[in-house]
Amino acid sequence: MSTGEIVLRILFWGSLAAVVYTYFLYPLLLRGLSRIPPNRRCAAAPLGGSELPKVTMVISAYNEEQVLPEKIRNCKKIDYPEDRISFLFGSDGSEDGTREILEAIRDRRFEVLIRPERRGKVQMLNTLVPRTQSNIVVFSDANTMYEPDAIRELVRLFVDPRVGCVIGKQILYAPENDLESCRTESTYWRYENSIKTMESAFGAVPSVNGSIFAIRRELYRELPGQAITEDQVLGLRIMTEGHRGLFAEKAIAWEPVSTLTDELRRRIRISAGNFQSLFLVPRILDPRRGWVFFAFFSHKLLRWLVPFFLAVMLGSNLLLAGEPFYGSTMAVQGLFYLSGILGAAVPKLTGAFKILAIPKYFLAMNLAIVLGLARFLSGKQKVTWFKAARH
Structure with missing residues (x-):
């Protein structure tokens, strides 16, 4: 040979x-x-109303008029004390009816920030998050709908002071099915979620999903303006700084599926951001x-x-x-x-x-x-x- x-x-x-x-x-x-x-599974327990931390959900919305009404209704259905939850929407340069829909909200829990120029999601988040005064910030997308108990399931893991961020469970659904009755997910996502569940037992889940993602407010630092996948960068930052990143399997959010062509475009963008994250968070490559x-x-x-x-x-x-x-x-x-x-x-x-x-x-x-x-x-x-x- x-x-x-x-x-x-x-x-x-x-x-x-x-x-x-x-x-x-x-x-x-x-x-x-x-x-x-012993594994290093983080303790979590149900929290009573007086123990629940204050939470702000942050949503950056650009040209989202088709889904915003449903998103607003979904926010109002979240099972969390009204005096401990708020919603902060930001929109920059939207060219449809997004601004009008947001400005029509009449609920003291909702705050809206409008910017006329298009600057991108990262810059909008860097503007929105410093305005929050809650203990926990939850990042969401306009087209992602939460189960009523999703926020409770996210925050219960923060009982452990070592936990810096928590990733929720995203389930894709076919929009022709009713949101309440559609309870099936692809084999691939079941496989991915099973991995996240096992990784969570050891305190680090490196796969971050920005549509249902919670962090301790004090751990947020301004994101690089050039960041493509800001959720990945933020999650890796927190975990490489010594904080735990967990997966909350019962914190469920629903998002409609896209066609293969649209999904390919989305994946290309995510892949570009993934490779970029190696340079924005180089510590993740340190075996130590x-x-x-x-x-x-x-x-x-x-x-x-x-x-x-x-x-x-x-x-x-x-x-x-x-x-x-x-x-x-x-x-x-x-x-x-x-x-x-x-x-x-x-x-x-x-x-x-x-x-x-x-x-x-x-x-x-x-x-x-x-x-x-x-x-x-x-x-x-x-x-x-x-x-x-x-x-």
């Missing part, structure tokens, strides 16, 4: 091992570790951060590198395909990629053959990572982004 063949084998098996580890072995490792006592680093490396960083592992695995496999075993693995790879391409090119096929949806979405999300990296490196990702249309 030549040196070149040995190198090709190392590249093939090394790349395969990285993909298998981040998607399969890491969750299994978490499951095993969580059963070894312990569990925070380990969880980030295993759950996030390796995921972002998967498309490149796939490319190496495909290329090395192609060069080894003359051998019977590697010819078989090449056939398996070819079938997987062909299935994904067919599923994307002929959407009806994924309806008839649901198994095709797996390679289709897997390839689409990894394509988004590559395009997101290219956009980040080229500096073409704007901070004043436009949200993917929800259907």
Whole structure:
């Protein structure tokens, strides 16, 4: 066996091992570790009305006239003492009826800040959060609807003074279904949420979702104006500063699903922001951060590198395909990629053959990572982004 063949084998098996580890072995490792006592699960208990901290929900809304009325109604249905919760909406440069809807609110718990010029979500948050005087700040999106007890479920974890931030559980729903009756979520999100639940037992959940995300007010520091994924940057900052970041599985928020094309655009933007976060929060790459680093490396960083592992695995496999075993693995790879391409090119096929949806979405999300990296490196990702249309 030549040196070149040995190198090709190392590249093939090394790349395969990285993909298998981040998607399969890491969750299994978490499951095993969580059963070894004592774990470091943070204590949480129901809080009475007099113990509940003051909370402000912050929402930056740009051109959200279609969802704002429902969002306002949803805020009013939240089960939390009226004297301990407030809602702070900000809008900058909206070109539809967003401003008029917000200014028509007649509720002392609501505060509205309007800016005529478009500056972007990050700048709006940097303006809004310093105006809050609550113990806890909850970040939300205009098109995200909370279960009535979601805020209570978020804040109960702050009983532990070591906790700096809490991520809620986002569930995607098809808008043609009624919000109250739609109680199913994709296999992928069930898988992701199970990982977050296990990571939470060790005090660091590196996957932050800005649509239902709570922090201690005193931990907020002005975000860099160029931040693309401000929620990711904020969460990683807090966790690398020594505070715990937990997942509140019972704090549920609902958000409508988007088409694959819209989701791809959104994922490209998120991917650009993910790579940017490595430069904005470089401490996350320091192994001395312990569990925070380990969880980030295993759950996030390796995921972002998967498309490149796939490319190496495909290329090395192609060069080894003359051998019977590697010819078989090449056939398996070819079938997987062909299935994904067919599923994307002929959407009806994924309806008839649901198994095709797996390679289709897997390839689409990894394509988004590559395009997101290219956009980040080229500096073409704007901070004043436009949200993917929800259907």
